[in-house]
Amino acid sequence: MAQGSSFFQRLFQKGAARQWARMARKAERTDLPTLRAQRRSARSLRQHLDALISVAESRLALPMIGSNAFPKPHGTDWSWRPQLWREPIAVKGRAAVENKEMLGDEVTLFHDCRISELTLRQLRNNRDKDLAPFGLRMDVFRFDGSFLSLVVDLPPESVDGLKRNHVIRVDTIVEMEKPLEIFARLNIRHGPNTEQIVRELPLREEDIRVEFDLAYSNLNEKRVEQMWLDLIFEGPEMNQVILRDVTFSRRPRAEF
Template sequence: MLRRLSDLITGQKEALAEGSPADAAALRTRRDAARAARADADRAARQAEAGLRTLQAAPAAVPAGALWAYRPLSWCDAALPAAHVGPENGTKISPDLALFHDCPLAEITLRQTLALPAAPARFALSLDTLRFRGSFLSLVLSLPEDQVTGIGLRDVLRLTLNLTMSAETRLYGRLNLQQGPNTAQMLAEFPPTEGSTTEVAFDLAYGHLRDMPLERIWIDLMVEEPAMRRLTFCDLILSRHARAEL
């Protein structure tokens, strides 16, 4: 198919170089053949792109004892655009991730980069801030609807980060659980990293939930004093565990 397209292009160039006239029928035949070859090339490109996305979408490794684990798209699929400079409040990074802040100058850069070869995820996410005159900065992860189904009072949700910081700062995770018009919240501070990994766990038995299905779950990953810092999130995994019954 690619050889056919190349031959068509070569033939067109030769005809133009010779300056030889061509009748309408010959030109229509050449045009139709070129369009067919282009359609084949576009189809091959789409198939190759789909294959690359499949390879890039590395599933999260399920921790021991977990029911499932979820790695957001920004760590397993190429983002377009790959970088956001001076992002507005509420900027979407991927369908399941957004950046929120109230810094008036938005001296912030958020960039997706290829991960190191030995890293568990395909990509990493770097957050750079200069002067920060706002009161909050957070990445907000929205759990897909199909993952929310079945989560309830007997579950523990664990958020695990693999990251590096240019300077130490405090990180918090706030779990938001929506049931109808009500939203329950649970707040936890990430302990200092052991190496590059840290995590928090949310026991939903203490989430003041009603005995009814959850409609939506999202997590605010909040950075305290983000000014003049670079945080590189090498991986982020949310996992679901069954609560131990006493």
């Protein structure tokens, strides 16, 4: 039934288009009362067409919801964009965010403020260079704590077959109201131990990227259980930070 309806709709649209084309060709010879009525109908139709075109161009220009597309290094055997940057979440934002409060299923905020003046909000990316459909905005007002970190839990696939010859790469796009330092700490739980590797995000470079070479770790490959990333913000008071994108990829390191 739906296919038939679509078929007849296309026929109707083609017929309407031919009719308007015919009226346009005859406009020089059409009597004025008829031409006046046609102009009124054309203006009404143009209003709806312009509205449709405007909305369509706006929506089609945005990164596609659910997109997991981003540049990956050669040899990548696993890659991932977290849900918060990929899909709309049920609760778009939180104000006065408490310690260990989550936004979505994979992102948690940690802090030790006595009074929280922190907000988190998912926003829709709309810039030409954005590949991620969504971004995360964090507003920090008065900050009386000693630490602030955003934790991203990686899926089980991230540690499936993880070896010490792997390199974990994190790419991000960051906007800030004023400069601050952000550190990325990769955590890998293996048995009773947790391996931690810390890198500072190169915020002054065009490509904000860090790599974690597990060859320099004490990872027990046979007991790997879980992996997560801490983004640690130093001196965040009275600042707004927008993470336009956060992506992960994994590849075996080149052997020399």
